[in-house]
Amino acid sequence: MQKHTGVICGMLIFLIALTSWGDAAGEFKVALLTPGSISDAGWNALAYDGLKLIETELGAEVSHVESRTPSEWEEHFRFYAEKGFNLVIGHGFEYQEAAKAVSPDFPNAVFVTTSGSTVLKNVASIVFELEEATYLLGIISGMMTQTGKIGLVGGMNIPPIKSTFLAFEEGAKSVNPDIKISRSYVGDWENISKAKELALSQIAEGTDFIFHNADAAGQGVFHAVEESRKAGKDIYAYGSNRNQNHIAPDAILASAVIDTKVFVHVANLVKTGKFEPKVMLLGMAEDEMVKLVYNPKLKDRVPKAVTDKVEETRQMILAGSFKAPRVKF
Amino acid sequence: MVQDIFEAAVRQATPLLIVALGEVIVQRSGVINIGLEGLMIFSAFIGWLGSYAIQSASPALAPWAGILFAGASGVLLAAFFGFFALRLKTDQIVTGTGINLLAFGLVEVLYRRIFGATGRSLKVAIFEPLHIPVLSDIPFLGGILFQHNILVYGAFLAVPAAYFYLFHTYPGLSIQACGEHPRAADAAGVSVTRLQAKCVLFGGFMAGIAGGYLSLVDVPYFSPEMTAGRGFIALAIVVFGKWHPVKACGAALLFSLCNAVLNRFQAIPDLGFIPYQFFLMLPYILTLLVLTGFVGQAKQPAALAVPYERE
Numbered sequence: 001m002q003k004h005t006g007v008i009c010g011m012l013i014f015l016i017a018l019t020s021w022g023d024a025a026g027e028f029k030v031a032l033l034t035p036g037s038i039s040d041a042g043w044n045a046l047a048y049d050g051l052k053l054i055e056t057e058l059g060a061e062v063s064h065v066e067s068r069t070p071s072e073w074e075e076h077f078r079f080y081a082e083k084g085f086n087l088v089i090g091h092g093f094e095y096q097e098a099a100k101a102v103s104p105d106f107p108n109a110v111f112v113t114t115s116g117s118t119v120l121k122n123v124a125s126i127v128f129e130l131e132e133a134t135y136l137l138g139i140i141s142g143m144m145t146q147t148g149k150i151g152l153v154g155g156m157n158i159p160p161i162k163s164t165f166l167a168f169e170e171g172a173k174s175v176n177p178d179i180k181i182s183r184s185y186v187g188d189w190e191n192i193s194k195a196k197e198l199a200l201s202q203i204a205e206g207t208d209f210i211f212h213n214a215d216a217a218g219q220g221v222f223h224a225v226e227e228s229r230k231a232g233k234d235i236y237a238y239g240s241n242r243n244q245n246h247i248a249p250d251a252i253l254a255s256a257v258i259d260t261k262v263f264v265h266v267a268n269l270v271k272t273g274k275f276e277p278k279v280m281l282l283g284m285a286e287d288e289m290v291k292l293v294y295n296p297k298l299k300d301r302v303p304k305a306v307t308d309k310v311e312e313t314r315q316m317i318l319a320g321s322f323k324a325p326r327v328k329f
Numbered sequence: 330m331v332q333d334i335f336e337a338a339v340r341q342a343t344p345l346l347i348v349a350l351g352e353v354i355v356q357r358s359g360v361i362n363i364g365l366e367g368l369m370i371f372s373a374f375i376g377w378l379g380s381y382a383i384q385s386a387s388p389a390l391a392p393w394a395g396i397l398f399a400g401a402s403g404v405l406l407a408a409f410f411g412f413f414a415l416r417l418k419t420d421q422i423v424t425g426t427g428i429n430l431l432a433f434g435l436v437e438v439l440y441r442r443i444f445g446a447t448g449r450s451l452k453v454a455i456f457e458p459l460h461i462p463v464l465s466d467i468p469f470l471g472g473i474l475f476q477h478n479i480l481v482y483g484a485f486l487a488v489p490a491a492y493f494y495l496f497h498t499y500p501g502l503s504i505q506a507c508g509e510h511p512r513a514a515d516a517a518g519v520s521v522t523r524l525q526a527k528c529v530l531f532g533g534f535m536a537g538i539a540g541g542y543l544s545l546v547d548v549p550y551f552s553p554e555m556t557a558g559r560g561f562i563a564l565a566i567v568v569f570g571k572w573h574p575v576k577a578c579g580a581a582l583l584f585s586l587c588n589a590v591l592n593r594f595q596a597i598p599d600l601g602f603i604p605y606q607f608f609l610m611l612p613y614i615l616t617l618l619v620l621t622g623f624v625g626q627a628k629q630p631a632a633l634a635v636p637y638e639r640e
Binding site: 040184185187188194202205248 | 330437441557589597601
């Protein structure tokens with residue numbers, strides 16, 4: 001027994017030693033908290049790519065942790081702030097409360113949530129205006145649909161998803177007021193098979209354009225659309241958050257993309273002392289932080305009238321004369 | 330419309346059925362392996378990896394190699410479980426939980442190690458549907474039953490086979506004896522622990538095939554949490570199916586049919602006012618209601634989860 005106690009003590013000391021790594025001051029340090037696995041090739045992967053870009057472009061020391069439950073959120077914010085991290089990014093609107101709770105204790109650290117509206121002295125949020133791109137996808141769908149039915153497949157009905165879906169729907173209705181829109185939700189972000197089944201159900205209902213915002217599960221939508229195309233149906237899917245066109249090049253018409261340089265942009269503000277606590281709206285007009293990317297392989301399927309209409313709307317967004325609808329959260 | 334829904338039900342029931350059939354045999358032998366979720370995700374990954382590795386050499390063979398890898402990795406992890414549960418007589422529930430945690434951690438680490446942290450949505454060669462000649466041309470039923478994948482046919486043929494094996498053969502009855510009264514089985518000359526070990530390995534093989542079904546039949550993609558609770562649903566199916574292959578098949582089909590119907594309802598624009606959570610919840614409630622209403626009380630094998638020690 002005594003021998004075991006020694007081993008356990010040794011392990012504890014080792015663990016404690018581990019946690020005190022990276023205490024050296026002076027370096028610019030950025031941490032990222034993601035609500036899910038970064039291998040989702042979507043929302044979380046986007047942020048991790050951004051973090052890696054911060055590392056290479058700004059020479060920052062970076063760290064990442066998966067922070068899934070409300071009890072972990074605050075703990076992880078606190079952990080990084082105590083370690084002297086200059087910027088801690090909570091990747092999602094759900095991190096707002098935790099950022100708010102922790103921020104008074106660490107006036108020298110900056111806490112940023114991606115999406116959300118909480119602003120304090122050292123708390124800010126970046127809001128990707130992905131809605132601008134999904135509005136354009138809505139226009140494409142509304143003009144191109146042959147069945148008059150289009151579909152949406154989401155992970156869960158949380159505000160960021162609701163918001164991109166709203167813009168998609170409004171975009172479609174702006175060119176096709178009678179269009180019917182299906183909305184299906186997987187219930188999580190990982191169940192690829194379920195997303196596939198939901199997409200197949202929508203296709204069976206006559207849907208011919210499907211936009212997903214379901215992270216990893218969204219791959220199931222691509223597969224359903226590919227299979228249906230093989231079976232001779234004229235159906236297209238869209239990618240979301242990252243440029244997903246390459247995943248199913250025969251099925252994805254275009255992607256609504258957030259550029260990873262968003263993260264570098266924000267980190268640079270903090271690094272150079274230009275950070276101001278506010279809701280930073282970053283969209284197409286801000287150096288194309290958000291954009292619509294056609295799949296080059298399928299671009300010729302889109303009639304000129306459609307691309308013209310999309311370009312016209314894009315110019316209005318860039319000029320500031322048109323705002324894509326979004327849900328406030 | 331009805332045909333589509335039934336077809337989807339059969340498609341979704343298959344992985345649940347495969348893993349549940351294995352677990353019926355395992356639990357009949359007196360062992361409970363709740364690590365099914367872990368076995369499935371591990372083998373979904375290894376199977377997918379197998380197909381990925383071989384597809385450039387031979388796309389036709391790749392899914393077969395993948396499914397073999399999947400089955401083998403299920404057996405491997407089940408052997409790990411068996412070593413602890415049967416050799417060292419650890420608590421089976423705790424060991425099964427450990428297997429789940431281990432598998433998910435292992436898969437995430439390996440996946441990131443091999444494919445980079447952020448995932449690449451790589452596609453592998455998967456099984457193509459195998460339309461059975463003549464039968465698949467039967468109107469209505471042909472589409473529902475005979476235009477699927479080879480694994481689907483295999484899974485449903487395994488149901489009567491498992492039934493016959495368990496209830497009408499000597500080894501099957503010995504398995505049941507191990508689960509009901511291991512001491513009596515021992516006295517009758519059955520090597521209890523060895524037989525249980527065989528059952529655990531078989532259960533691991535089935536869970537492996539079910540995991541492979543997800544990433545080699547259902548979709549060509551892999552995500553480190555794609556099993557999404559199917560291993561646990563299969564455990565419930567075993568209980569609802571009263572540890573009986575045919576009834577477990579019924580439970581799996583019923584659950585999947587509810588799912589298929591409600592997936593379809595979600596897709597109807599005019600039903601958009603109903604909260605989606607309702608559609609996601611209903612299959613569980615309906616299955617629960619139907620099975621508690623019609624199936625009646627279930628009695629588990631008397632010596633389930635009790636490690637057997639010879640005196």
